[in-house]
Amino acid sequence: MIVAMDGVTAARERLDSNITATFPIIENRKGDLTGNLRRFRGLIRALMPTTLLTHNFGSIEWALASRFSSVRHVHVEDGFGPEERNKQLRRRVWLRRLALRNHPTILPSQTLLEIASATWRLNPAFLHYIPNGIDLTRFSSKGQRFEWPLEKSKDGPIIGTVAALRPEKNIERLIHAFHHVTAQTPARLLIVGDGAQRLELIQLAENLALSDRIHFAGHVPKPDTLIKAMDIFAMSSDTEQMPISLLEAMAAGCPIASTDVGDIAQMLPATGRAFVTPCDHDALGQALLRLVYSPELRTALGHACQLRAMEKFDQNQMFAKWSSMLETGQT
DSSP states (O other): OOOOTTSOOGGGGGSOTTOOOOOOOOOOOTTOHHHHHHHHHHHHHHHOOSEEEEESGGGHHHHHHHTTSSSEEEEEOOOOOGGGSSSOOHHHHHHHHHHSTTSOEEESSHHHHHHHHHTSOOOGGGEEEOOOOBOGGGGSSOOSOOOOOTTSOOOSOEEEEEOOOSGGGOHHHHHHHHHHHHTTSOOEEEEEBOOTTHHHHHHHHHHTTOTTTEEEEEOOSOTHHHHHTOSEEEEOOSOOSSOHHHHHHHHTTOOEEEEOOTTHHHHSOGGGGGGEEOSOHHHHHHHHHHHHHOHHHHHHHHHHHHHHHHHHOBHHHHHHHHHHHHHHSOO
């Protein structure tokens, strides 16, 4: 049973067809804490799930409601919006502290684990680090070849990213970094994803005379083929924790150039951490340029990233820990 807090259930299309899921609808009034607690507690009592799984701060009222029931509760925090990028909001800290006290909490990044312990002051005995995992078999072969659009330049390696086109992903920074690269040597930029900033970013590419070298692929439900076509994977975000797209790029054997946010430096092999930069387009551009200039370095780093993904980020390892957590409250 999946409750969509905003009423949008488009993500149900991504569920395996063998999964039987229902989507109960319940009113969620912003700012109505007392009323929401009453409604949520009523649904919990009516449904009596074996386990209530709440996800991120947006579901914190459900976590509070569960404190008045006998239902096992597990909470997940996998990141923040831009409003908490630089500083935790005091009200949210206190609500987390109240709602999650002595409740098992899953955190996919070491950065979040430290915040949960030091800032939210949750009991470390109830904090569980479970890193994200992916289906590595999707990236074990080359698959269908990606054809760079005919109307665009075809020379130079492909730098790519997969991201929602939102401000916190800072694709503007990546385009400026790419401009730094193309001022010195040919390259191409493949941007996979869609969002409110799409037209703004296309205009930026035109203003920098990069339209013939940047391809906006839009939303792609399964971008495996596009990731495999990338010679370098770039991430320019202002905030991340443990991004799935980075794991997929590692599994595909891509060398990585990224801003230093969340757990990204720890996710990469030691040899790849030199290409994790401050949140600055010049620094990111320099890291990209080093990789563009050296095919041998790209190959070596890509191989190291792939080995790291196979060793640490197989989804089966994640599934086993999640299964134990949901059944018993312990990993």
